[in-house]
Amino acid sequence: MEQLWFQIRYGAGSSVLLLLAFLIFCPGAVNASETTSRLLESQSFLSEALKGPLNYSIYLPPGAEAASQAYPVLFLLHGLGGSEKDWVRAGGVRKTTDRLIKSGEINPLIIVIPDGASSWYVNSAARKGPGDYETALLRDLPDHIEASYPVRQDKPGRSIGGLSMGGFGAVRLGLIDVDRFPSIVSLSGAIVRDDTPDHPVSNQQIKLFRQAFGVPYDKSHFNRDNVFSLAERVNERVKTGKAEWPQMLLVVGDDDYFKLYRGAFHFFDHMRGLKAPVELRINDGKHTWPYWNRELARLLRFANAYFE
Numbered sequence: 001m002e003q004l005w006f007q008i009r010y011g012a013g014s015s016v017l018l019l020l021a022f023l024i025f026c027p028g029a030v031n032a033s034e035t036t037s038r039l040l041e042s043q044s045f046l047s048e049a050l051k052g053p054l055n056y057s058i059y060l061p062p063g064a065e066a067a068s069q070a071y072p073v074l075f076l077l078h079g080l081g082g083s084e085k086d087w088v089r090a091g092g093v094r095k096t097t098d099r100l101i102k103s104g105e106i107n108p109l110i111i112v113i114p115d116g117a118s119s120w121y122v123n124s125a126a127r128k129g130p131g132d133y134e135t136a137l138l139r140d141l142p143d144h145i146e147a148s149y150p151v152r153q154d155k156p157g158r159s160i161g162g163l164s165m166g167g168f169g170a171v172r173l174g175l176i177d178v179d180r181f182p183s184i185v186s187l188s189g190a191i192v193r194d195d196t197p198d199h200p201v202s203n204q205q206i207k208l209f210r211q212a213f214g215v216p217y218d219k220s221h222f223n224r225d226n227v228f229s230l231a232e233r234v235n236e237r238v239k240t241g242k243a244e245w246p247q248m249l250l251v252v253g254d255d256d257y258f259k260l261y262r263g264a265f266h267f268f269d270h271m272r273g274l275k276a277p278v279e280l281r282i283n284d285g286k287h288t289w290p291y292w293n294r295e296l297a298r299l300l301r302f303a304n305a306y307f308e
Helices: 002-010 015-025 027-035 093-103 133-148 165-176 203-208 219-225 227-239 260-273 289-305
Strands: 038-047 052-060 073-077 110-114 158-163 183-187 247-253 278-283
Touching: 038 133, 052 093, 052 133, 073 133, 073 165, 093 110, 093 289, 110 133, 133 165, 158 165, 158 289, 165 183, 165 227, 165 247, 183 289, 219 227, 227 260, 247 260, 247 289, 260 278
Parallel strands: 073 110, 073 158, 158 183, 183 247, 247 278
Antiparallel strands: 038 052, 052 110
């Protein structure tokens, strides 16, 4: 009614007064993007490594679309059988991130949630696996995100985390590219020791690998791609001053029905032996979304602590 009154009194051509009326009576409509976060689900771009589309969802903090500044970016990985929708629909990523930003517990950031299929975040096209997701997520995805959104492109402005298979993937990718990520967080990471006669990988685990480590499963592929072997290779670079360890947090529930607390402890112990900065939290919880919903806040606070 107020806008109509302005039109009648001053005429339809008086655009300045109409705009003034709109601003007076509808202030939230203009500034909504500055005060409300956005979550864009299932965006897509063409990945050279995958020779096809790679989907992702992305969280943008309030004001990001109109900001002149660049924001820290967190790459957040899903678990086995999941997709770029998991953290959005089941993980409460927007609600939790909004709450922590509003309370001042973390600074505004952008969160990228890629679809990793059931790839275990390794390159597997040559061995008839799901595809070259390692290259897609370490090269193609960051290139696309940096060209499309206001994210920081320096090492202190990046972090990576994930749950279950994605917890394994976060450790893997974070150690492969230690020059990119200053911090890594693994929630209920599907971490198991190298496949050796003393510690063979179980048949159950091999079924969960979904051909990522060869068809049929080839333990040489697994051992080369596994985080224990990878940590040894990084350690050689660290000792010669060619790399620095990222800060790492491993979190797992004491009631995890895959007993992933065993792998978390062994990897924690292994990393401590290499004098790497790693923290371990074994707390009350299962291998379920209620646990990851709760622990997402811990993940975000840890990442925020190492954004400079």
